[in-house]
Amino acid sequence: MRQKIFTLEKSYREGAxxxxxxxxxxxxxxxxxxLEHVTGVSRAYYLGHPDQEMDEDQEEKYQELIARRQQRIPLQHLTGEQYFMGYPFFVNEHVLIPRQDTEILVEEASKYLKPGMRLLDVCTGSGCILLSLLKLFPEVAGTGCDISDQALKVAKENAKRLDVPGVCLVHSDLFSEITGNYDMIVSNPPYIPTEEIEKLQAEVxxxxxxxxxxxxxxGLYFYRKIIKESTRYLRLGGRLLFEIGHDQGKAVAGLMEEAGYxxxxxxxxLAGLDRVVMGMYNKE
Incomplete structure (x- = not known):
C-alpha cells in the first residue's frame, strides 16, 4: 500500500x-x-502545477534514478541521451559522452568541407562528430571507424536516429581496415595521460x-600514430583535425609539422583553452 504521496515539487526537492x-x-x-525524463513535464508546466501528484510508478522510477545518480553514474547514462550540435545522441557506458568542447572541432571542420568530399572520423565513438558533420553536409561521403564493437553499435543507432543512412561504420584499429583516400580526417582520440586518469571526476x-x-x-600516443599513418589516406591538400587536451597544442602541432603538414x-x-589542432597535408 502506498504510504507517502509525492507531488512534483516534493519529489524534485527531495531528489535535489x-x-x-x-x-x-x-x-x-x-x-x-x-524529473523531466521520468514524467515528461516541461519547466513551464511544473511551475504552473507544482502540486500535481506523481503516480506510484513515476515516483519509484524517479527515486531509483536519484539513487543511481548519488552513486555518480552520469546523468546521460541514466537518461540515455546527450544533445550535441543540437542533435539528440544516444549514449551508454560504451562511449564517451559528447561534450560541448568537441563542438569546436565540428565547427572548424565545417569551414573546409564541401559537397562531394570524403570524410573519415577515426575513433568515432558515439558518432557525434561524424554524424553532425553529415547532417550539415549530406552530400559528403562519411566513414567512421572504431576499435570497439560496442561503440560502433551506438554509432549505428545514432545514424538511424538522426536519419543518416549513407554513413559507413568500420571496425578498425585506427587505419588497419581503412582503404582509399579522403579529403578530411577528423579525430577525438584518447588523450588523457595514464597517471592523470585517477584525478578525473568520478563520473568520468x-x-x-x-x-x-x-x-x-x-597522452600523445594516438596523435603520433594517427599523424604518421594519416598521410597514406589523405589526398594532397586534404586536412587533418584533432580535438586535443588544453596543454597539448604545441606538441601535436609539432608532430603534424614533422609529418609534412x-x-x-x-x-x-569558449573557455580560452587550446581545443583543436588542424593542418593541411601537402608533402609529395
Whole structure:
C-alpha cells in the first residue's frame, strides 16, 4: 500500500536534497532533468502545477534514478541521451559522452568541407562528430571507424536516429581496415595521460570507457600514430583535425609539422583553452 504521496515539487526537492548531500555537481539541475525524463513535464508546466501528484510508478522510477545518480553514474547514462550540435545522441557506458568542447572541432571542420568530399572520423565513438558533420553536409561521403564493437553499435543507432543512412561504420584499429583516400580526417582520440586518469571526476573516471580516455604515458600516443599513418589516406591538400587536451597544442602541432603538414593552426574553446589542432597535408 502506498504510504507517502509525492507531488512534483516534493519529489524534485527531495531528489535535489539527496544529490546535494551526495556531493553531485549541479545537483538541482540533475534532479530536474531526471524529473523531466521520468514524467515528461516541461519547466513551464511544473511551475504552473507544482502540486500535481506523481503516480506510484513515476515516483519509484524517479527515486531509483536519484539513487543511481548519488552513486555518480552520469546523468546521460541514466537518461540515455546527450544533445550535441543540437542533435539528440544516444549514449551508454560504451562511449564517451559528447561534450560541448568537441563542438569546436565540428565547427572548424565545417569551414573546409564541401559537397562531394570524403570524410573519415577515426575513433568515432558515439558518432557525434561524424554524424553532425553529415547532417550539415549530406552530400559528403562519411566513414567512421572504431576499435570497439560496442561503440560502433551506438554509432549505428545514432545514424538511424538522426536519419543518416549513407554513413559507413568500420571496425578498425585506427587505419588497419581503412582503404582509399579522403579529403578530411577528423579525430577525438584518447588523450588523457595514464597517471592523470585517477584525478578525473568520478563520473568520468569510473564510468567512461577507459579505452576512450587513456592516451598512454604522455597522452600523445594516438596523435603520433594517427599523424604518421594519416598521410597514406589523405589526398594532397586534404586536412587533418584533432580535438586535443588544453596543454597539448604545441606538441601535436609539432608532430603534424614533422609529418609534412602545413597551415597548422590551434583553435581555442569558449573557455580560452587550446581545443583543436588542424593542418593541411601537402608533402609529395
Amino acid at each position: 536534497r539527496k544529490l546535494q548531500e551526495a556531493g553531485v555537481p549541479d545537483a538541482k539541475l540533475d534532479a530536474w532533468y531526471l 573516471r569510473l564510468f567512461d570507457p577507459m579505452i576512450a580516455l587513456d592516451g598512454k604515458a604522455d 602545413s597551415q597548422i593552426m590551434v583553435k581555442k574553446d
